[in-house]
Amino acid sequence: MTIKILVALAASTTLFAGAAFADGHTADWPESFTIGTGSQGGTYFGYGSGWGGIVSEATGVSGGAEVTGGPMQNMSLVHAGDLAFGMTTMGPAAESIAGNNPIAPGLQMTGACAMFPMYQTPFSITALSSSGIESIADIPAGAKIGFGPAGSTSDTYFPRMMEELGVDFERRNGGWSDLGGQLQDGLLDVIAFAAGVPVPAVSQLEVQTDVNIIEFTEEEQAKITAAFPVAQFDIAADTYQTLEAPARSVSMWNFAIANCDLPESFVFEVVNAVMSDNERMVATHKAARSTLPEFWDRNTVMKWHPGAAKWFMENAGADIPADMIHGG
Incomplete structure (x- = not known):
């Protein structure tokens, strides 16, 4: 509907x-x-x-x-x-x-x-600071990850990217506002966003709680750009209050x-x-x-x-x- x-x-x-x-x-x-x-x-x-x-x-x-x-x-x-x-x-x-x-x-x-x-759509990952997840390598096996609406760019490509990087996860779908609420309530471990920045749901989250915006390592970025139709991208530091420096990412037009x-x-x-x-x-x-x-x-x-x-x-x-x- x-x-x-x-x-x-x-x-x-x-x-x-x-x-x-x-x-x-x-x-x-x-x-x-x-x-x-x-x-x-x-x-x-x-x-x-x-x-x-x-x-x-x-x-x-x-x-x-x-x-x-x-x-x-x-x-x-x-x-x-x-x-x-x-x-x-x-x-x-x-x-x-x-x-x-x-x-x-x-x-x-x-x-x-x-x-x-x-615009370019950066692929970025957000977790609560209280989770202790500060990198992709920190994502625990079986983590519940919200990938956005079914059939969206995020849902189409981000699960494949996580698999390419060796992440074991349980897939969840929904609107971004709903997934943001689930993350805040502890029902999700991570949200994997593919959306133009700033993503309204992330901006709202960082007002209400402490979050980690997780960047790709250089090696992870290189692996993803080689396997998918994306390019290197940096999320500018002034995009979110949480960021103190540009965050390494990949993007799709x-x-x-x-x-x-x-x-x-x-x-x-x-x-x-x-x-x-x-x-x-x-x-x-x-x-x-x-x-x-x-x-x-x-x-x-x-x-x-x-x-x-x-x-x-x-x-x-x-x-x-x-x-x-x-x-x-």
Whole structure:
């Protein structure tokens, strides 16, 4: 089940309403739009609500953010046209396009197109200070680890990473806010987050109790980057009150996605609203510091929506091959 959170008045989530709009809006623009995000307490939900509001104001089309299971489900919903927009990471996007999305095994989800770069998702581990867990090696055998919502980027990749590093664990799933509460109540030993930083659930935890934000060793980082589609990343010291120095991590890029059949002119204006005012985006969520035009080339797996490709080629000097643009 999904929960819709409105960021502007929306009467419908129909993609193609065919209504006429004033101020130059074309007749084939949707009457409203919905963005697939993630769980409440996670970065996707806060970030998606933020850019949804900016787009609504810029285009005059009302929009809302919807709580979902995260990247895998968003690929499925946007591909099918059940949602106009969503957010995903490169790993789940590649698996979905290849037909390996667990929601619909064998279905190649090519109806979801790249729209704009969002930010890198660091993989980070949090435990209560009282647990004595200060490193990955300290995680005891059989530890109960919360990996986020089922099918999320975290749930898809972090268990595999822990297995690669020799950690023996019991897998738990849930929304980030719920898992944070379970950690605080002693029902979990560790939470393995894959989310843009600062993760709201971690920020809330460190206000209420003492936590350890556990970094990868250089050897662990090298092992993970060799085995998975991630890159080296440092979580800045000023991200959390708990950190006194940058924390070594790995990360995966996130992209906003659009149903490939949305009107080109509409998607062009959506991208323009988000990419033309980074200061405003950062005001909605700090993770948007990386929501910059020059990172267009971080998409290596999805075809671009024609409206998005047009914006990046005209405004960011993007050299996007025709065969990487939907319909090209």
